[in-house]
Amino acid sequence: MPATVIVPVSDRLDELVLDLHVSEELVEQVHHAAQEVGGYPIFLRTDQASGKHGWEKTCFVPDADSLPEHIRAVVEENILAGILGLQFTALVVREFLELDTRFTAFRGHMPIARERRYFVREGHVECHHVYWVERAVWRGMYASGIPESTWRPLLADLNRETPDEVQVLTEYAECAGQALGGYWSVDFAMTRKGVWYLIDMARGEVSYHPEECPYSQE
Structure with a gap:
């Protein structure tokens, strides 16, 4: 498996889901996780989904500057999935693999x-x-x-x-x-x-x- 770090967000669900607010503290946590898996680019998802069809705006994070907007976009994809949205509890930061x-x-x-x-x-x-x-x-x-x-x-x-x-x-x-x-x-x-x-x-x-x-x- 690719190197992976899980960032729990259970205590932030109200601000994430209701307001789509991404705090500086959360961005820093995810950025630190990105360094742990080898640096940018990274693959970002929740513990439920990645919104991969939106790739350039969602799960593929090329650099630290774009991280907040990608966190917000991935969260939004989870909220809008299906009828009731997906019940996620964590952001998952994964080493980016250069695929075939x-x-x-x-x-x-x-x-x-x-x-x-x-x-x-x-x-x-x-x-x-x-x-x-x-x-x-x-x-x-x-x-x-x-x-x-x-x-x-x-x-x-x-x-x-x-x-x-x-x-x-x-x-x-x-x-x-x-x-x-x-x-x-x-x-x-x-x-x-x-x-x-x-x-x-x-x-x-x-x-x-x-x-x-x-x-x-x-």
Whole structure:
């Protein structure tokens, strides 16, 4: 996993959620966490979500000067998610990984990378999928200006799974699943150096499967 520091905000929820107020003290805490994970740029999220589709204005923080506005934007994305918003209790500062990307998509020009999702039940992989399915990326290409004839082959290359990859990620996913027990989705991303990182986990019951997956209706 990338280096990660958690900054609790339970005692600041009123000012964050009701007023979108980001205090100097909180900015300093997050800035200190950024130094702990190796400095800027950083990947910023809450313990619930990152607002990654807004990338340039949300989770990707290039420098200290822009940190307050990114904290505010990530919090706002969490507040506006779904019907009632997401109940977050912490900001999560993560080392920024230079991923194996080919192009950008969505309103925030998010880099599309070589990413995978594995579902693990009681320590055993049940199914696995590429993270960026074509129809999801297609919906995010309206702002990019990149023609389909360019991005579709690039995405196909990113989504090409090899037997060696599946073997490695199955071992990683089952290791994580055995440590925690229960039913989990486990997300991986490859860096430009060819190294796979575990970047996220969530309850399997609320995680997305492609429609064609036999487990998608559970």
